[in-house]
Amino acid sequence: MRFDPTLAAVRFGSGLSPIIGPPDNTDAILAEIDDVFAFAIPGYSDADPSISDYQQASMTRTKARGTDQAEATEQAFREVRQAANRVYDQALRSSLARHVGAQIGFKPRLSAFFADHFTVKSRGGPQRHLVTPFVEDAVTPHLNGYFSAMLRAVITHPMMLLYLQQFQSVGPTSTVGKRRNRGINENLARELLELHTLGVDGVYAQADVRELAELLTGLTYNGQRGFFYDERFAEPGAETVLGITYDAADGLDNILHAIDDLAVHPQTARHIAGKIAAAFVADTPDVGLVDAMTAAFVATDGFLPSVYAAMLDHPASWHADLLKIKSPQRFIMSAMRALGVTGDQVDQASGRNTRALFVTPLRVMGQPWERPNGPDGWPEDSTDWISPQGMAGRISWAMTAPRILVQNRLPDPRDFVQTALGSLAGQDVIFAASAAEVRDEGVGVVLASPAFQRS
Amino acid sequence: MDRRKFLTRVAALGCSAAASPLVTPVALAQAPWETRLVVIILRGAMDGLDVFRPIGDPDYARLRPTLRQGTMDLTGFFGMNAALSPLMPLWQAGELGAAHAVSTPYRDKRSHFDGQDILEAGRPGLIGSSNDGWLNRMLQTIPGITGETAFAIGRDQQLIMTGDAPAARWSPEAELTLSPQAERLLALVHEADPMFKNASAQAIEIAQSIVMTAASDAEGAEMMMADPMMAAVNTNKEHVQLAEFAAARLRGDTRIASFSVSGWDTHLNQKGGIQNALRRLSDTILTLRAGLGPVWNNTAVLCLTEFGRTAAENGTKGTDHGTGGAMIYGGGALNGGRVLGDWPGLAEADLYNRRDLMPTRDVRAYPAWVMHDLLGISRRAIESSIFPGLEMGSNPGIVA
Numbered sequence: 001m002r003f004d005p006t007l008a009a010v011r012f013g014s015g016l017s018p019i020i021g022p023p024d025n026t027d028a029i030l031a032e033i034d035d036v037f038a039f040a041i042p043g044y045s046d047a048d049p050s051i052s053d054y055q056q057a058s059m060t061r062t063k064a065r066g067t068d069q070a071e072a073t074e075q076a077f078r079e080v081r082q083a084a085n086r087v088y089d090q091a092l093r094s095s096l097a098r099h100v101g102a103q104i105g106f107k108p109r110l111s112a113f114f115a116d117h118f119t120v121k122s123r124g125g126p127q128r129h130l131v132t133p134f135v136e137d138a139v140t141p142h143l144n145g146y147f148s149a150m151l152r153a154v155i156t157h158p159m160m161l162l163y164l165q166q167f168q169s170v171g172p173t174s175t176v177g178k179r180r181n182r183g184i185n186e187n188l189a190r191e192l193l194e195l196h197t198l199g200v201d202g203v204y205a206q207a208d209v210r211e212l213a214e215l216l217t218g219l220t221y222n223g224q225r226g227f228f229y230d231e232r233f234a235e236p237g238a239e240t241v242l243g244i245t246y247d248a249a250d251g252l253d254n255i256l257h258a259i260d261d262l263a264v265h266p267q268t269a270r271h272i273a274g275k276i277a278a279a280f281v282a283d284t285p286d287v288g289l290v291d292a293m294t295a296a297f298v299a300t301d302g303f304l305p306s307v308y309a310a311m312l313d314h315p316a317s318w319h320a321d322l323l324k325i326k327s328p329q330r331f332i333m334s335a336m337r338a339l340g341v342t343g344d345q346v347d348q349a350s351g352r353n354t355r356a357l358f359v360t361p362l363r364v365m366g367q368p369w370e371r372p373n374g375p376d377g378w379p380e381d382s383t384d385w386i387s388p389q390g391m392a393g394r395i396s397w398a399m400t401a402p403r404i405l406v407q408n409r410l411p412d413p414r415d416f417v418q419t420a421l422g423s424l425a426g427q428d429v430i431f432a433a434s435a436a437e438v439r440d441e442g443v444g445v446v447l448a449s450p451a452f453q454r455s
Numbered sequence: 456m457d458r459r460k461f462l463t464r465v466a467a468l469g470c471s472a473a474a475s476p477l478v479t480p481v482a483l484a485q486a487p488w489e490t491r492l493v494v495i496i497l498r499g500a501m502d503g504l505d506v507f508r509p510i511g512d513p514d515y516a517r518l519r520p521t522l523r524q525g526t527m528d529l530t531g532f533f534g535m536n537a538a539l540s541p542l543m544p545l546w547q548a549g550e551l552g553a554a555h556a557v558s559t560p561y562r563d564k565r566s567h568f569d570g571q572d573i574l575e576a577g578r579p580g581l582i583g584s585s586n587d588g589w590l591n592r593m594l595q596t597i598p599g600i601t602g603e604t605a606f607a608i609g610r611d612q613q614l615i616m617t618g619d620a621p622a623a624r625w626s627p628e629a630e631l632t633l634s635p636q637a638e639r640l641l642a643l644v645h646e647a648d649p650m651f652k653n654a655s656a657q658a659i660e661i662a663q664s665i666v667m668t669a670a671s672d673a674e675g676a677e678m679m680m681a682d683p684m685m686a687a688v689n690t691n692k693e694h695v696q697l698a699e700f701a702a703a704r705l706r707g708d709t710r711i712a713s714f715s716v717s718g719w720d721t722h723l724n725q726k727g728g729i730q731n732a733l734r735r736l737s738d739t740i741l742t743l744r745a746g747l748g749p750v751w752n753n754t755a756v757l758c759l760t761e762f763g764r765t766a767a768e769n770g771t772k773g774t775d776h777g778t779g780g781a782m783i784y785g786g787g788a789l790n791g792g793r794v795l796g797d798w799p800g801l802a803e804a805d806l807y808n809r810r811d812l813m814p815t816r817d818v819r820a821y822p823a824w825v826m827h828d829l830l831g832i833s834r835r836a837i838e839s840s841i842f843p844g845l846e847m848g849s850n851p852g853i854v855a
Contacts, residue, residue, distance in 0.1 A: 065723070065771035123568050165581075187581070325650075373617060374586035386650050388658035389624055395641065395655065396631045428647065432640040441637040448641060448655075450648035 002318055006422040010455045011324075012280055012312065014105025015334030018419045019342075023104050026312040032104045033144040033305060037111075039094040039101070039347050043137040044158060045226055047087055047130055049080050051158075052223025054126035057081075084129040089354050091132035092369055093347050096358065099333040101343020107143060110308070112329070113279050114139045116377040117272075118154045118196060120163045121370065127162060131370045134159035147272060147302035148263035155192060155259055158221035164188035164375065171217040171235025184235075189213035191375050197262040199271035208241050215239040215246055215258055229255075269297035273307060275380075282323040283381045286316035322424070322454035325382035328365035330455070331394060332358065332401075335447050338420035341405050357401050365393035394453065399444035413442025424451050490753045490788060490829050491705045493712045493743065494590060494615060494822070497736070497760035498571060499719035502774050503781025504766065504812060505729055507553045507794055510534045514801035518767045522725060522774075533794045538733035541687060541741060545785060550744075550751075552791035554782045554821050554851070556799050558762055558814035560844065565776035567720070570761030575615035577819060579844035589819075589841050590713060591618030593826060596836045605711040606704050608697055616713050623709075625700065633659070682745035688738045698739045702746025705754070719760060725773040740785050752787035755825050755854070763812050766801055779812030782821055788829055790855040795821075819845045821853055828854035 009015055009022035012029055016022060023029050042048070049057070057073075057080040064073040098108040115135040122128040138157045142150035154160055161167045169185035170177045177183065189212040193204045218234030221227045229252040238245050244261060246254040262268060273293035277285035289311065296310035297303075311317055326334060336346060349357070362369055366385065372378050379385070403410055413433035417425050429449045436442030446452060505522055509515050511532035516523060525537035529546065533555075545551035560579040561570050569581055577589025594600050600620065607616035607624045616622045633641070638659060645651040679685055679699070688695060694716060701712045716736050721728040736758065744751045763780025779799070785791060799805050799813035807813045819842045826832040826841070828850070838845055 062722075065769070070771075124566065373614065376586075382650065386654045387624075388654050391651070391654040392631050392658040395633075395658070399632070399637065426647075429644050432644050435636075436640060437634065437636045441634065441640065445637065445640045445644055449644040450651045451644075453651070 002315060004318060006424060007318060012106050014099040014102055015337045016420060016422055017337045018340045020103060029104055029106045029312055030305060030309055032107045035107060037098050038343060039097045041091050041094050041132055041136045044130055044133045047133045049083055050223060051126045054080055054084060055223060088129035089351060092358065093349055093354060095132055096333055097343040097347035100336045100341060100346045110143050111135065111140055114150065117275065119372055119375050119377040120159045123162060130159055144305055147304055148260045151196065151263045152256055152259050156219060156227050158227050161219055161221050164191055166216060167220045169213065169217055170233050171214060174217060174235050175232040184213050186213040189216055195376055197268040198265060199267060202267045204242060211239040212241045215241065215255060264301050266298055270294045273297055276307065277311060278380050280311065281317050289314045289316040324455045325385045326453055326455055327378060327385060328362050328367040331453060336405060339402055339406055357404060361393055361397045366390045395448045398447035399440055402443050403440055410439040410443055413439060413446060416443050417446050420446050421451050426451060488710060488830060491710055491750060493754065493756045495756065495758045496715045497719050497758055498715050498717040500567065500762050500764055500776055501719040501760040501780060502721060502729060502764040503555060505725065506536050507555055507781050508534045512801045518801060520768060521772050522768055530794060536733055538730040539737055541737045546792055549790065549792040550787055551785045552793050554795040556779045556796045556812055556815045557782055557818035558779050559818055561762060565762060567761060572614060574759060574761045577842045586614060587618030588615035590615045590711060591620050591622060592841045593832065594620035594622065596832060603708045606709050608701055608712060608714040613713055678748045679745045684741050685745045688741055694735045695738050695742050698742035699746055702743050705747060706750055722773040722775060723771045754786040755788045755829055756785040757822055758783040759818060765810055766806055766812055777811035778807045779814040782818055788855060789853055795851050795853065817845055820847055823847045824850055824853055
């Protein structure tokens, strides 16, 4: 089978919408990656408060305890924390709004894919609101460029250095290491090989992890300056990773060279191609499809649009069977889109609705916002999403959230089944939508149906 | 309530994904043993020194000038925070105890996030992407467990129960109101898709069984009502409902349960803060005890926290993140009425970094001995896979 507009919207975009038509061809899908996202999200250095603002307010408050400044500094800290919470909530809403309001939704899906591939989690209050800004800085600008550029941006981002504890890693014989008796933290080096590039089955050995960890020493950040390279932490001497020797005398350059080399490694090509195919097409994608995407990656040194094009042009991407289960986030976003909710409505949802319609339901469905279990991110396999509790969360949302979202103007379920599913609507769903006693249940049954939950 | 509407408060419970729960019948499972193990995670770092107070230590009064009021003497050397007075009868019956001066292997950074991860992972440190928990690894060593043998309860993701072994999960937020018509229509649209069919059927089945348990388990309800110790417990609170749910499951096929009691991060005005948290904890334990009835005699409850707090009060009548702390334990299967552990002393030179209570034992040793003596899990399995890097050491005699 070849291109189909409904499949294109559902499989590669945010789903069907009563107000935005599906794409006409694969070029339209590819073209979206050059669009600038609506719903601006601040980057790390523009986010207010910064990590150091937050920490300073917290320290000032702690120091003032027991003095006549206690109340004022407590109040000041509370305001900083509330400001951080507002950034967090708004970033969540804007991220969802980008899917709901997108022309197609391919670009926001790619953004979510790479944000997950390079999972960063907050390690506490001062950075809780800065995960989405990390994505905005390090992932979004490179979706239509080279994988190596994205990898450089991710690995040198303060939030990644914090999350995988690179900023605490000290070369044992570096200036600081000798003075303070501190050592290497292998966390980022290991994940860089295992998760970000070669994959767990890659050719690397423990010695490569260790040498790469020594090579990465010096990558650090501070609250004011953000990322910088500090040679006082850097382990002197040459390091050999996957048989290539990098001279420490080059400072940051040798680290970037190693990142570039890893980014274009053939195993990286296969790992990234396979993961993209698994995210969009099938949990276990067709081997020919992954081969074609890998070849495109290798031939272009990891120019990502060529990898996407190889996927969209391959017949194995257009099978009629709906093999993927939408993640809870995808389910919620595509449901809002099907209901005709606009990106602006999502972006401007109240704090109360943010919690009631997004934060809490995502937790119940098993995908709490920005809180996957570990640096390997969310599971991709369908079986990981469909548990009894997850199903209850989905059904419950399908039955109750639409009325709130459309302010009591629920569509007629007999129309909604067509809007939401188009040619994917089977006789069973069409019948169920018409047989419902009340609109809420008719709309809910459509949204809870496998035809809608799959892609 | 509208009679035609069958209001199902779906207590939807889920099975951990990797466990392929879709083919496992949830009810009617045969449990592999009779003993119950409940692990309560005290999130936020409980101040062990303020719960089981070393009143006989010569440095205690100096370190805790304002946090000493309201102590009930237990052993002459240790006293208990009076906020736990509802549990005093349990202490006297040997059903409540503590292990003091304990900690996980986590040191120095004192981050809640990392501390809880290490506590729940049960590993010596944070290791890359290994994200399974020690209760799950324990389940992996036991043949014949089913989806309902182990239950993680509550809204928080519990790393402690996460992993390859099947474990059910239930969140009080997972509710579902389904009319009979909606239920029929859902069944219709899910009919052709086995994955959806099984998952939603299980959700509905379990929900109804929980509703039915609540309605027909007169024995359980009576047991709770009749217990004079429940008189002061406010059963409308969420933590009490969690404990009730846990007790109901544990009366059935469930053998392992975990949940959290939060609110221990008492940097400021600790007296009131810790009173509230201890009240929640004592309500929880009393509810478990009352709800379990005779099963309480076969039950072990372990309350673990990520680390202790500073030995000295800070400038705001609170305490900051520390190292050594206490584990509270209860249940008829354990040997209570005492405070276990080697006391390191509170003199400045005896403290960890001249600041925190010095841990004299890896806290993992206590759940390790409970698993060993109560569940018959081998020392080898415990030291190699459940708690890697732990040396169990001598038997502390925690199991009765």
